[in-house]
Amino acid sequence: MPGDVVSAQFDVYRFDPAKDAKPRFQTYTLNLAPHTPLLSALLQIRAEQDPTLTLRYSCRSAICGSCAMRVNSKSRLACETQIGPEIAENGRIVVEPMRNQPVLRDLVVDQEPFWRQYDLIQPHLILDPAKPMPEGRETSMTTEEVERFKETPRCIACAACYSACPAVSADPGFPGPMALAKLYRFVVDPRDTAHQDRLLRIQPGGLWTCLRCHLCTEACPKDVRPSERIRDLKEMAIAVQGATERGSKHAVGFKNNIRDRGVLSEAALVRQTSGVAGMIGQLGQGVRIYRKKPEILKKPHPIEGLDEVRKIYDALDTKEAPP
Amino acid sequence: MKLAYYPGCVAQESGKELDMATRWVARALQIELVEFPSFSCCGSGFMDEANEVLNVALNARNLAIAERAGLDLLTICSTCQGMLSLANLRLTDPKVRTRVEGALKPLGIDYRGTTKVKHLLEVMTKDIGVEAIRAKVRRPLTGLKVGAFYGCHLLRPADELKSESAEEPHSFEDLLTALGATPILYRGRVMCCGFPIQFVNPAAASRIGGHQIADAKAHGADAMATPCPLCHISLDAYQNKAEAAVGHALDMPIFHLPQVVGLALGATPEELGLPRHLVPTEPALARIGVQVPA
Numbered sequence: 001m002p003g004d005v006v007s008a009q010f011d012v013y014r015f016d017p018a019k020d021a022k023p024r025f026q027t028y029t030l031n032l033a034p035h036t037p038l039l040s041a042l043l044q045i046r047a048e049q050d051p052t053l054t055l056r057y058s059c060r061s062a063i064c065g066s067c068a069m070r071v072n073s074k075s076r077l078a079c080e081t082q083i084g085p086e087i088a089e090n091g092r093i094v095v096e097p098m099r100n101q102p103v104l105r106d107l108v109v110d111q112e113p114f115w116r117q118y119d120l121i122q123p124h125l126i127l128d129p130a131k132p133m134p135e136g137r138e139t140s141m142t143t144e145e146v147e148r149f150k151e152t153p154r155c156i157a158c159a160a161c162y163s164a165c166p167a168v169s170a171d172p173g174f175p176g177p178m179a180l181a182k183l184y185r186f187v188v189d190p191r192d193t194a195h196q197d198r199l200l201r202i203q204p205g206g207l208w209t210c211l212r213c214h215l216c217t218e219a220c221p222k223d224v225r226p227s228e229r230i231r232d233l234k235e236m237a238i239a240v241q242g243a244t245e246r247g248s249k250h251a252v253g254f255k256n257n258i259r260d261r262g263v264l265s266e267a268a269l270v271r272q273t274s275g276v277a278g279m280i281g282q283l284g285q286g287v288r289i290y291r292k293k294p295e296i297l298k299k300p301h302p303i304e305g306l307d308e309v310r311k312i313y314d315a316l317d318t319k320e321a322p323p
Numbered sequence: 324m325k326l327a328y329y330p331g332c333v334a335q336e337s338g339k340e341l342d343m344a345t346r347w348v349a350r351a352l353q354i355e356l357v358e359f360p361s362f363s364c365c366g367s368g369f370m371d372e373a374n375e376v377l378n379v380a381l382n383a384r385n386l387a388i389a390e391r392a393g394l395d396l397l398t399i400c401s402t403c404q405g406m407l408s409l410a411n412l413r414l415t416d417p418k419v420r421t422r423v424e425g426a427l428k429p430l431g432i433d434y435r436g437t438t439k440v441k442h443l444l445e446v447m448t449k450d451i452g453v454e455a456i457r458a459k460v461r462r463p464l465t466g467l468k469v470g471a472f473y474g475c476h477l478l479r480p481a482d483e484l485k486s487e488s489a490e491e492p493h494s495f496e497d498l499l500t501a502l503g504a505t506p507i508l509y510r511g512r513v514m515c516c517g518f519p520i521q522f523v524n525p526a527a528a529s530r531i532g533g534h535q536i537a538d539a540k541a542h543g544a545d546a547m548a549t550p551c552p553l554c555h556i557s558l559d560a561y562q563n564k565a566e567a568a569v570g571h572a573l574d575m576p577i578f579h580l581p582q583v584v585g586l587a588l589g590a591t592p593e594e595l596g597l598p599r600h601l602v603p604t605e606p607a608l609a610r611i612g613v614q615v616p617a
Binding site for chain 1: 332333335336337338339360361362363364366367368369370371372373374375376377378380381384422423425426427429430432475479480481489490491510514515517519520522523524526527528530531534560561563564598599600601
């Protein structure tokens, strides 16, 4: 409703590594219309209350990707986050810098880790010198070829997904959602000639630490859906290389495990993923669990209609070229 | 209320206490569980990574079994809920549908796409309603501070699953309040438990699981409760690894969703399979005056 105003409390993360021993939160209050973008509110705080508040922004239109930050723990663009729903849900707005990148000052982070991962996937077309691009005219693509990019060209590299990713937090060697969505974009590009190399290169440590938690897909302001493209990459990687990594062994082992009985045999899956040596390594933990839950070693009864399940496998689990 | 009961693999195996608690609560809430020994595994997110269309086809078969019986399907696992719901969605893609039908039609399976997939949390909070459950509480969980832990696949992707919210859900907390408990709000409640990479990158998995438990603890939780048996494995059975990863003791009892409901409705710890947990639940039970014989 026009004229509506809410009293909005902002608890803003403040930290200047040159001066402060540790970060603190500073509270500001403004009376604002509920549809006010968070970025406008922060700029108003800076203009009227505290000129030292440091943040990064540019276009104010969700195009440049500069103003990603954490809003009540969610990684979002400040310019397209309205304050009303946040106040309604949380009573206040806690504003923090993005995660997984070191803080330079207040809400500004050093994006070096994010861009380093991006560089590592070789974010450019790799062409076969024997087949140069046609000079003087555009290369054309069929509609079907363009559709295979899905939403990935929309990415504005804001790093909201990288900030939201728990796999990056737990293992900084993991490339993160944006780099992998970009990798997908080159793997399906019909002009690129390094599809297989790209999939082989990314696998050790690079693909299978993804938790498919979909926090990146929720964080993405452009609906790039990185988690879904990482899933696609995993299936393509298996098609190119088979099950060679622990992650692909687990996925393929799981699939084969269900063919046996229709339901999961837990102990067999550990063997399929980790091998005998891996099982020995997990023996202590296995015994601990077995004492309380002896079913882990029991083979489950095959389901009724297992023949149907197997016929579905026969029809669809055929080795074929990557999708 | 009559539903096609889809227990999922873990609740029939190492997570049997979840099946026990579900059956107890279903009786108390007059939910008739119709069993189908022909259900196959949902694929758990792993099969989807190896072969998406195969996974959709197997779940279409599961959904068709419930459809033939004219029943909605009840899940008790966030991951089963996510995978079966996504199968319904992916079948709307004509390319996927054609391949799946090519495999199912020769078997006489014709899935029309009408089966609704409902998690027990949704059935209790939406279909039965928290007020109706509050009226049945015989042992209020007064004084017990519980951190709900939703599990990714119950929530995300929110647009595809039509879930209550990707990052700010409240149905579990509403239910806990109705049971007399004090829900604890903490960021970890919507985060990942680490389970999907427990065998792939165990160090990272334990750091992730440990972080969420430590977060709940820092916000004052006496216990956590989850609607996902895979989260339960990560948070309970692997809590020792999580403790090693975060570098301090956590001692956090982890309940399955129907166990907290069952406790409030008067079930004994044994009826709910609580002695099967790796992290003892006694400290949490003591807070609600339940003594467990040694």
